[in-house]
Amino acid sequence: xxxxxxxxxxxxTLLHSKELTxxxxxxxxxxxxxxxxxxxxxxxxxxxxxxxATASELDQVPFEERGxxxxxxxxxxxxxxxxxxxxxCASKIxxxxxxxxxxxxxxxxxxxxxVTIGKLNMDEFAMGSSNENSAYKTTKNPWSLDRVPGGSSxxxxxxxxxxxxxxxxxxxxxxxxxxxASYCGVVGMKPTYGRVSRFGLVAFASSLDQIxxxxxxxxxxxxxxxxxxxxDANDSTSADVEVPNFAAAxxxxxxxxxxxxxxxxxxxxxxxxxxQSVLDALKVLEAKGATWEEVSLPHSKYALAAYYILSSSExxxxxxxxxxxxxxxxxxxxxxxxELYKETRAQGFGDEVKxxxxxxxxxxxxGTYDAYYKKAQQVRTLIKEDYxxxxxxxxVIIGPxxxxxxxxxxxxxxxxxxxxxxxxxxxxxxxxGVPAISIPCGFEDGLPLGLQIIGNYFDxxxxxxxxxxxxxxxxxxxxxxxxxxxx
Amino acid sequence: MANISKEEVKHVANLARLAxxxxxxxxxxxxxxxxxxxxxxxxELDTTNVVPTTxxxxxxxxxxxxxxxKGLDRETMMLNVKEQEAGQVKVPSIMD
Numbered sequence: 001x002x003x004x005x006x007x008x009x010x011x012x013t014l015l016h017s018k019e020l021t022x023x024x025x026x027x028x029x030x031x032x033x034x035x036x037x038x039x040x041x042x043x044x045x046x047x048x049x050x051x052x053a054t055a056s057e058l059d060q061v062p063f064e065e066r067g068x069x070x071x072x073x074x075x076x077x078x079x080x081x082x083x084x085x086x087x088x089c090a091s092k093i094x095x096x097x098x099x100x101x102x103x104x105x106x107x108x109x110x111x112x113x114x115v116t117i118g119k120l121n122m123d124e125f126a127m128g129s130s131n132e133n134s135a136y137k138t139t140k141n142p143w144s145l146d147r148v149p150g151g152s153s154x155x156x157x158x159x160x161x162x163x164x165x166x167x168x169x170x171x172x173x174x175x176x177x178x179x180x181a182s183y184c185g186v187v188g189m190k191p192t193y194g195r196v197s198r199f200g201l202v203a204f205a206s207s208l209d210q211i212x213x214x215x216x217x218x219x220x221x222x223x224x225x226x227x228x229x230x231x232d233a234n235d236s237t238s239a240d241v242e243v244p245n246f247a248a249a250x251x252x253x254x255x256x257x258x259x260x261x262x263x264x265x266x267x268x269x270x271x272x273x274x275x276q277s278v279l280d281a282l283k284v285l286e287a288k289g290a291t292w293e294e295v296s297l298p299h300s301k302y303a304l305a306a307y308y309i310l311s312s313s314e315x316x317x318x319x320x321x322x323x324x325x326x327x328x329x330x331x332x333x334x335x336x337x338x339e340l341y342k343e344t345r346a347q348g349f350g351d352e353v354k355x356x357x358x359x360x361x362x363x364x365x366x367g368t369y370d371a372y373y374k375k376a377q378q379v380r381t382l383i384k385e386d387y388x389x390x391x392x393x394x395x396v397i398i399g400p401x402x403x404x405x406x407x408x409x410x411x412x413x414x415x416x417x418x419x420x421x422x423x424x425x426x427x428x429x430x431x432x433g434v435p436a437i438s439i440p441c442g443f444e445d446g447l448p449l450g451l452q453i454i455g456n457y458f459d460x461x462x463x464x465x466x467x468x469x470x471x472x473x474x475x476x477x478x479x480x481x482x483x484x485x486x487x
Numbered sequence: 488m489a490n491i492s493k494e495e496v497k498h499v500a501n502l503a504r505l506a507x508x509x510x511x512x513x514x515x516x517x518x519x520x521x522x523x524x525x526x527x528x529x530x531e532l533d534t535t536n537v538v539p540t541t542x543x544x545x546x547x548x549x550x551x552x553x554x555x556x557k558g559l560d561r562e563t564m565m566l567n568v569k570e571q572e573a574g575q576v577k578v579p580s581i582m583d
Contacts, residue, residue: 207542236549327567346506377539433543
């Protein structure tokens with residue numbers, strides 16, 4: 001039993017009636033971490049002293065000045081820079097790196113009165129689907145400790161699923177929020193590209209990366225997205241569009257909603273239980289007044305290949321800044337500058353990161369540029385057009401988030417291509433740039449499954465409205481892993 | 488299966504400023520070969536006259552007012568620099 005099974009609204013009620021203080025809530029987070037993180041291994045760094053001091057200050061703020069997330073604890077993925085709190089991207093090359101400024105989203109969390117508990121593990125530089133690519137530790141799935149939590153925001157999902165924190169931030173380049181949310185049975189949103197500022201998010205693939213919220217329920221997710229969204233002068237790709245009150249969109253009404261179900265999302269490789277859970281979810285939504293039809297997104301099968309070329313190309317450029325000169329790890333005994341670069345990078349990066357840097361460098365090289373990089377960008381256009389066409393006629397697209405539940409630790413590490421296939425249902429969404437959520441929709445052998453709801457550009461409100469109706473009608477999100485109660 | 492040679496991997500590693508051993512070059516040649524083989528499926532698509540997408544927002548230029556703003560101070564900027572001297576970043580010799 002923990003306070004964190006409550007919603008943000010319920011926690012605010014306890015704070016307002018003075019049954020609870022923000023200091024109590026903050027202590028609860030650290031007690032949960034102490035009790036559970038030996039098993040889950042979600043946190044890379046804790047912000048204990050500062051968080052407790054902040055909590056006591058926040059307790060002095062009058063109630064009428066507080067918003068819906070005021071005083072609530074949150075964990076932050078370790079590729080989001082936090083001033084004075086070590087940020088490593090789970091890479092050896094950033095070992096000991098102490099950021100000198102906060103990411104825009106971290107500013108916004110503070111403005112909302114949230115308390116940062118610590119930094120969450122991930123696949124190194126967000127490259128991976130299992131958290132096994134972390135240079136520091138392998139986070140475990142709270143539902144079954146011999147399984148992966150997904151990735152790359154695996155620990156952001158695991159920490160929420162284990163009830164260590166009620167909120168976390170992740171980042172999603174090809175499914176890195178939604179796939180772990182699916183594997184861990186929590187709610188994870190990848191917003192529209194441009195909705196949330198990327199300033200202070202260590203760049204992996206700049207045209208695809210988005211920061212997004214992970215929570216235990218849809219309403220809390222909507223509140224957190226509103227808090228972190230908006231135009232930012234420090235990110236020229238943040239969009240100048242109004243930030244709606246997403247929680248106000250949760251009307252409970254989906255009468256007349258038109259749902260598209262791509263046949264490519266329920267085909268080969270998708271487990272029978274996963275397929276059935278989606279069909280069951282459609283029945284639930286039908287009963288609430290929605291209709292659905294099968295559609296085709298014909299270029300879906302090409303998304304994986306296009307994604308790996310584009311994301312790796314962008315990464316090879318973005319990761320050139322890690323050279324051992326200005327911050328982080330620096331190789332010893334280099335005889336000259338070139339050797340310092342090469343040795344620092346060879347010793348500082350893990351194999352998956354090296355693979356992608358080399359794939360990207362290769363794709364961008366003279367002689368291969370047209371066949372790989374340009375071709376992949378053209379295929380991206382075709383994929384985006386698929387989505388534009390379907391979303392012109394339908395309100396949302398629905399399918400599974402991942403083809404199967406969480407796999408076993410070690411099962412896919414030797415074969416990059418099999419590992420990449422876990423993201424086959426999430427990757428096209430990043431290429432198109434549209435928003436999508438994963439919400440709990442069932443179990444297979446005691447492991448959670450996720451329903452993916454995809455919406456039109458900057459229409460997260462409709463996604464939340466549909467997700468909320470589904471959540472109200474089901475109780476998958478209320479179930480907790482055994483570890484929740486402690487050993 | 489591999490359509491990338493060990494020599495090509497070494498060349499790419501050099502461009503990417505990664506020191507690489509012979510053994511690693513063999514391993515990466517196999518893995519990168521498998522990934523680029525997989526990527527060959529894109530050739531099935533006719534993309535003649537398809538405009539490449541660099542990113543999804545209809546952005547052209549984003550400009551701010553041409554006004555000086557204060558940056559971070561030198562002391563802060565130097566906090567994470569491992570080797571420094573007289574407020575400057577120190578590196579090994581650039582030429583042999």
